[in-house]
Amino acid sequence: MSSVAGTSLPVVLPEGYALVEAPHPASLDDPDAWAYRAVADVAREIELETHGYDDLAVRPRDVLSGMDHQEYEAKRRFVVLRSAAARALAEDGARPAVHDVVAHLYVGRPLTSNEHLGEAYAFVRPAERGRGIGSALLDLGERLNLDAGRTVLFSDTSHGVEPPPGPGALEATTGAGRVPADAPGPRLLRSRGYVLEQVERHSVLDLxxxxxxxxxxxxxxxERAGDDYRLHTWTDEVPDAWLDQVALLFTRMSTDAPTGGVDYGEDPWDARRVRIWVGEQAERRNGFLVTVAEHVPTRTLAAFTVFAYPRERDDFAFQEDTLVLREHRGRRLGMLVKVANLDALAVERPATRRVHTWNAQENDHMLAINVALGFRPAGVWAAWQRRTAPAQDRA
Known part of the structure; x- marks a missing residue:
């Protein structure tokens, strides 16, 4: 048994392993970037096992940029090292090699909304599973969040295939979507009292x-939208004149999009937060395309959709947020902005061959749009939640 630096929390790891809080380097050229590079390597190995490709794996610069920005969420990262590497680091300052990191933990707590919520995600290399490492990391993440007063604990799992209904499948509380009940992640989370609150379909569009x-x-x-709506498409920017309205669309993503049984309330955005988001894309060397539908009579934005893509790879992109405000639904604006963004992507990135996206399985309308465009199922992402008693009730 050992403890995490800066806390009195015990961490029970199997013999031969040690836990270190990941140092935060000034840049990826800093020797202390070893931990963030290892986090990305673990992610790549897991994605290759899950999907057979590494499109969805975080890159070192994603980790660095994410940890740089703590404005809206308090974040910590921990890595599990082989004991020899941990001793060398402690005694001589020798930076561990990527393969010396066998697992990592991300802990996050929203700061400006949903302050009841605590997130913890544990990732273990496939060859290191079954030793209790993932359970020890999840235990640490839960304890950090509980000690911070969080009463709803959140985690997730990702799966390359959605199982058919039957004894080997676990269904979300929404009644839409399933995960393999005997997979390592679901087994661990269920044993800790987590409930499968929502399943999102991972889909891929071949270009x-x-x-x-x-x-x-x-x-x-x-034809359905008529003359009351006009489109704007922006590349790698959100014009100042539209910042407030784009912020409203991001805010409404937290209230208008289905969240299943997850206890997630409004997450407000403002112009500053949109600017920070734009800056993060540049830091991560991502490009992005935003298409919005303006309601001409009121000069307000009624819908938007976002593509993001890594600049060092042109073979794939991510379809991120898409939203039509409730008061403008029924006019096929979702299809209108998606097609316009696909047109823009073909011009901006003609070599892109696939687009990844995720939709709540109960979101029939948006799924129907994606299916009509040609998106095919490629797995599922699952949201898990555990409700706990307030700290004073646990004492």
Whole structure:
């Protein structure tokens, strides 16, 4: 048994392993960037096992930029080292090699909203599973969040295939979506009292989409929307004149998009937060495309959709947030902005061959749009939640 530096929390790891809080380097050229590089390597290994490709793995610069920004969430990262590497680090300052890191933990606590919520995600290299490392990391993450007064604990799992209904599948409380009940992540979380509150479908769109398909959807959506809506597409920017309204759309993503049984309330955005988001994309060397639908009579934004993509790889992109405000639904604006953004992506990144996206399995409308465009199922992402008693009730 050992304890984490700066706390009195015991961490029970199997013999031969030690826990270290990841140092935060000034840049990836800093010798202390070893931990963030290792976090990315663990992520890549897990993604290759889960999906057979590494499109979804975080990169070292994603980790660095994410930890640089603590404005809206308090974040900590820990890594599990082989004991020899941990001793060398402590005694001689010798930086561990990537392969000396066998697991890592991310702990996050929202600071400006949802202050009841604490997140903890444990990741273990496949060859190191079954030794109790993941359980020890989750225990640490839970204790840090509980000690900070958080009463709802959140974690997630990702799976390359959604199982069919049956005894080997666990269904979300929404009644939509399943995960393999005997997979390591679900087994661990269920044993700790977590409930599967929502499942999102991971889908992939193979590019290019046939021109006739896009033309047909664009024409039908434009006819339904009528003349009251016009589109704007921005590349790697959000113009100052629209910052407040884009902030409103991001805020409404937290209230209008389905969250299943997850106890997640409004997460407010403002112009400053949008600027920070834009800056983070540059720090991570990501490009992005935003298409919005403006309601012309009121000069307000009614819908938006976002693509993001790594600049060092042009073979894939991520379809991120898409939202049509409730008061503007029924006019096919979701299809309209998605087709426009696909048109822009074809111009900006003609070599891109696939787009990844995620949608709540109960979000029939958005899933129908994606299916119509040609997205195919590629796995599931699962949201797990555990409710706890307030600290005074646990004492």
């Amino acid at each position: 290019p989409v046939p021109r006739e398909t896009l033309d047909a959807h664009r024409d039908a959506a434009r």
